[in-house]
Amino acid sequence: xxxxxxxxxxxxxxxCVDICPSDIMHIDKxxxxxxxxxxxxxxxxxxxxxxxxxxxxxxRGYADFAPLGHSVRVLREEDKGTxxxxxxxxxxxxxxxxxxxxxxxxxxxxxxxxxPPPSEEDYKSQELAHxxxxxxxxxxxxxxxxxxxxxxxx
Amino acid sequence: MFTSxxxxxxxxxxxxxxxxxxxxxxxxxxxxxxxxxxLHKKSAQYFRANMARSKAAGTKxxxxxxxxxxxxxxxxxxxxxxxxxxxxxxxxxxxxxxGFILFALATATxxxxxxxxxxxxxxxxxRLWWLGAAMVCVGGYWFWFFIRVDVAAEGNSPFxxxxxxxxxxxxxxxxxxxxxxxxxxxxxxxxxxxxFWLHIIFTTILFVSVPWSKFAHMFFKPAxxxxxxxxxxxxxxxxLPAPADQPAKFGKVDRQPRNY
Numbered sequence: 001x002x003x004x005x006x007x008x009x010x011x012x013x014x015x016c017v018d019i020c021p022s023d024i025m026h027i028d029k030x031x032x033x034x035x036x037x038x039x040x041x042x043x044x045x046x047x048x049x050x051x052x053x054x055x056x057x058x059x060r061g062y063a064d065f066a067p068l069g070h071s072v073r074v075l076r077e078e079d080k081g082t083x084x085x086x087x088x089x090x091x092x093x094x095x096x097x098x099x100x101x102x103x104x105x106x107x108x109x110x111x112x113x114x115x116p117p118p119s120e121e122d123y124k125s126q127e128l129a130h131x132x133x134x135x136x137x138x139x140x141x142x143x144x145x146x147x148x149x150x151x152x153x154x
Numbered sequence: 155m156f157t158s159x160x161x162x163x164x165x166x167x168x169x170x171x172x173x174x175x176x177x178x179x180x181x182x183x184x185x186x187x188x189x190x191x192x193l194h195k196k197s198a199q200y201f202r203a204n205m206a207r208s209k210a211a212g213t214k215x216x217x218x219x220x221x222x223x224x225x226x227x228x229x230x231x232x233x234x235x236x237x238x239x240x241x242x243x244x245x246x247x248x249x250x251x252x253g254f255i256l257f258a259l260a261t262a263t264x265x266x267x268x269x270x271x272x273x274x275x276x277x278x279x280x281r282l283w284w285l286g287a288a289m290v291c292v293g294g295y296w297f298w299f300f301i302r303v304d305v306a307a308e309g310n311s312p313f314x315x316x317x318x319x320x321x322x323x324x325x326x327x328x329x330x331x332x333x334x335x336x337x338x339x340x341x342x343x344x345x346x347x348x349x350f351w352l353h354i355i356f357t358t359i360l361f362v363s364v365p366w367s368k369f370a371h372m373f374f375k376p377a378x379x380x381x382x383x384x385x386x387x388x389x390x391x392x393x394l395p396a397p398a399d400q401p402a403k404f405g406k407v408d409r410q411p412r413n414y
Binding site for chain 2: 008009011012013014015017018027028029030031032053054055071073074075077080081082084085086088096098
């Protein structure tokens, strides 16, 4: 179920643009509000839905189960650490879900812009930017040593 | 410089009657542009339909509660720009909003009540005029160069122009050239009138372009904020889920990560 934006609720803060792993949340050129430029390419991760502080993004249900008057809405409550979902079907039937936002407290993960830029040495490393520190792993990422690999691999 | 009325000095070149007529024409254009915008985009129809749907589905909200919501909307959402989640954007917006109000109010007061040097202008009005234009510039340029999200996130040039920029750029042009004009006039520079006409061009674009720009947001944003509060009060919450009732069970935010 790809996502879409209620333009009257969006204030153009850009959280969804920053968080979208598919880079398909963009800012509209006429009103400077967010919109999903390519619903076909939506991974349906709902990162934008959960990140939106204005509750301006919803999931659009597929036509086989939720057309005509359905809605899929989400409420994030950072202080409680919860995320609640309300799925409303076209026959009026409702399903409500309540779950933790994630395993870490909201706002504790720094954005890439808040971290120092990678050095020349970092570019030569096999690890991604700021690993393993951002993964809270001390002493480097776990990796197999050559003697643990199958014969012929190394 | 900050205590002299720039329009009184201008009256030697342009009759006060023309300046006053210009302001009245601009006010009429804003009114007509807003009405056209509301009719064309059907925003009033959208809000009315939303309100009716919310009223039919929700519990009845009393008149006293509605007045309380209207006051909260006016204070929190309108006067303090409470809808912004990003505090930098909120401050930039407040600077622009109050700067524009001061700038427009001081301009209209000086043009209508102290149009020539024959009538002494109280020093407060030119000061408010300078302060208002400076606030618009600080808030606007801060937003334009540092806060806009569609530049860094989408890899665009900070100087790329699009329709959404019509409002902010015409407002910034108007305030910037007003400051330049005021400064050059105080110094007696030859280019004073060039700056003045640039100020007039940007001001005219600002008020004429209401149907195509986001100028009218200052009229329908309060309606949207009130509707949001009303839907929270009558229980419909714009179809949002009810607030989580078991955060202790489902929202343990202090636990250690388990995925590594």
